Amino acid sequence: MVYQLVKIVSRIVCMLPPPIWQRIGKMLGAFCWLIVPTKRKKMAKENIMISLSLDPYQATEIAKRSTTRFGKMFMEVLNMPNFKANHMKDYVHYQGCEYLDEALKHGKGAILATAHSGNWELLGAALAMYGFPLIGVAQKQTNAEMDKFINEYRRMSGMHITYKTGVREMVKMLGEGRVIGLIMDQDAHSDGVMVEFFGRLASTPQGAAALARMKDSPIVPAFITENTDGTHNVVLHPAVWVERTDSREEDIRKTTQELTRTIEHHVRQHPHEWFWLHNRWKNTPQIK
Incomplete structure (x- = not known):
């Protein structure tokens, strides 16, 4: 059931023009950030601060961008049939x-x-x-x-x-x-x-x-x-x-x-x- 559902979603996404599916990807990414547990966000922020010597605000922004990009990544995977056709x-x-x-x-x-x-x-x-x-x-x-x-x-x-x-x-x-x-x-x-x-x-x-x-x-x-x-x-x-x-x-x-x-x-x-x-x-x- 899950396989067939994702395949149907993929077919729909492949019919959309890039600006539309990219916009959907951004919205999915924003939702991903909202549902990340606070503890996980805190861990990511602290590791960024230690690794890159950044302040809390800068570290939070990087953690957020690192997470929200997954929306577009997912849409790109769904678009794989189109990428194959266009090499x-x-x-x-x-x-x-x-x-x-x-x-x-x-x-x-x-x-x-x-x-x-x-x-x-x-x-x-x-x-x-x-x-x-x-x-x-x-x-x-x-x-x-x-x-x-x-x-x-x-x-x-x-x-x-x-x-x-x-x-x-x-x-x-x-x-x-x-x-x-x-x-x-x-x-x-x-x-x-x-x-x-x-x-x-x-x-x-x-x-x-x-x-x-x-x-x-x-x-x-x-x-x-x-x-x-x-x-x-x-x-x-x-x-x-x-x-x-x-x-x-x-x-x-x-x-x-x-x-x-x-x-x-x-x-x-x-x-x-x-x-x-x-x-x-x-x-x-x-x-x-």
Whole structure:
């Protein structure tokens, strides 16, 4: 029932002119901010103040913009059939694709390391439509029908989708020269490696560095940002390689720290586009 309902909504949205669905997205975003629990808003504001050295008013404004943008993001996902038909040529601009092209020439696949910044769903779709053999690594949704819908729309762009548990499939596809897309900016609990993020230790997913070390594959950081006219820029960075030593743990930690610095630099440039409502420092060691 949920799947069919969302599909119907998507068809309606695809028939609307951009100014209309973008306006609806703004209204949805404003509603999202209203329903965010006060405790969550307070956490986001405090983390912004600590990370960016801002006053409470500035931090609140960034937290609000970071949340309200989800309305437009959702509308963009519903519009995926239209983006597919138009090849995104008028909606997304690309910078640095030569870095991923060069990385793939080594014949060992590549890992795309990104963050919950900008419309990360659009990032994967845009790169797949550009022609890169992208594998999206997804978190299985609690609602099976929404999981079906989201992954159907991801595949619509040409992506292959695997779940986070599909490590063997990721290793196999790296060997086939594919690009594995991994988001690596959420708290990883006890499974993560502790590295500095905005001056504080944060438990960080080590999958990108671990996979790259295992297969000797390059890691290409990639982000998406929104322009003032509503279009987007996909920005790719030069490849990062894991320095292989006798210490696997240290190799993974050093590479994860380097990638995290790149993410931090991007967030500093576009703070309102990052997902501040997530408690990134949930498992930060307490100073005694």
